[in-house]
Amino acid sequence: MNMSDLNTTLNRLYDTAVPDRNDIVSLLSISDADELKQLFTFADHVRKQHVGDGVLLRGIVEFSNFCGNNCAYCGLKKDNTTINRYRLSVDEILQSIGQIYSSSIRTVVLQSGEEHSIDAEWMAKLLKKIKSRFDIAVTLSVGERSYEDYELWRKAGADRYLLKIETTDKQLYNSLHPDMSFEKRIDCLRTIKQLGYQSGTGCIVGLKGQTIETLANDIMFFAAEQFDMLGIGPFIPHQDTPLKDDDPGELDMILKTLAVTRIVTKDTHMPATTAIGSLNSGDERLKALQCGANVMMPNYTPQPYKKDYEIYPGKRCIDEPSGACANCMEQMAQSIGRYIDYSRGDSLKTSSATTIQ
Ligand code: SF4
Structure with a gap:
């Protein structure tokens, strides 16, 4: 694609309510360095225009690493007997949230x-x-539950819910998730939206069997549903899973997916995920922040548990004290001319589509 064609494609994608899948495929196929730069710069402008220069902080507390599922890519899978399982007490969770609140962060x-x-x-x-003690938004990310449970938690004060679809390729999804079903996942996402949660989903980039078309379909899904939050992270092979010998996701493909998602979904909150930051020795979250991301997630899981929440290996900053990341993020934001936004960072969507079929 020459630069003029690229510019036309970028503007067409930005301007149309229903993106053309072929445009997404052609942008995800870019490999030339100058074209990549143009894509990322365009996405960065869209980010600036729709969500501004603030980097929102969400304090994360990984309160339990028990899991009843066996997702093929995940170190927490039920059958992995090599990890130390833990569950925080209510007091430990409240203490961690107290720390988040004292750091002026308004989302847990x-x-x-x-x-x-x-x-x-x-x-x-x-x-x-939590709601009686802290003026803080609560996001839950605890997986698939019944309609009744989601409803109960919403009424009890949960504001947001994250449930990553991981991939919209049904066959790939089912092959990676034994004893789970794509339909159930979609059903849970539909329920979460219907109950008025600010909803988040996302995908893994770099799964074996995934193609550019698969990723384009993921982005089409994100665009159609206008989720409030979207997390895009790399596949990183874990030594205690069946996918241990697969290659990790490629940084450029992850950044392209992030950038195109920003262009088509515009005002969605999108994190520079810790997984992106853990891909190699440099911290690639800075690149993610410069091609569409506007959120970071400092880890407030108390020690000594941080290292035991190992979905993927090589996770960044697991030896740091709880909450140490927040200061570091302040510096990261400043280094690229951005600032930390300490507001709750609620959804910017004016209406939440509930069209999931
Ligand atoms: S991805 Fe989530 S549900 Fe799947 S095994 Fe890991 S922790 Fe469990």
Whole structure:
């Protein structure tokens, strides 16, 4: 593609309500350095125009690494007996949230493996306690649950819910997720939206069997559904999983996916994920922030548990004290002319599409 054609494609993609899949495919196929630069610069402008220069912080507390599933790419999978399983007490969780709140961060993400034994009432009580003590947005990321559980937690004060689709290729999804189903995943996302959560999903880039067309379909799905939050991260092989010998996701493909997603979804909150930062020795989150991302997630999981939440190996900053990342992120943002936005960072979408079929 010459530069003029690229410019035309970028503007057409930005201007149309329903993106042309062929445009997405051609942008994801770019490999020339100058063309990549043009794509990333365009996405960065869209980010600036629609979500501004602030980098939102979401304090994450990984409160349990128990999981009842066996996702093929994940170190927390049920059958991995090599990791030390832990579950934080309510007091430990509240203490961690207190630390987040004292750092002026106004969103906590409570994340765990898909622990089927988490009692819905236990979670509802925890949510009520959090809401009575802190003026803070709560995002849950605890996997697939029943309509009743999602409803109970929403009523108890949960504001947002993250449930990554991982891939919209049904066959690939089912091959990676034994005893789970693509339909159920979609059903849960539909419920989350219907119940008025600010909803988030996302995909993994670099899975074996994934193609540019697959990723284009993921982006088409994101554009159609206008999720409030989208997380795009790399596949990183974990030594204790069946995918241990697969290659990790390529940085350029991850950044291209992020950039094109920003262009078509415009005002979605998109993190520079810790997984991107863990891809190699440099911190690639800076690049992610410069091609569409506007969120970072400092880790407030207390020590000594951080290292045990190992979905993928080589995770960045697991030896740091809880919350140490927030200061570092301030410097990262400043180094690229941005600033940390300490607001709650609620959704900027004016209406949430509920069109998932
Ligand atoms: S990806 Fe989530 S649900 Fe799947 S095994 Fe890992 S922690 Fe469990």
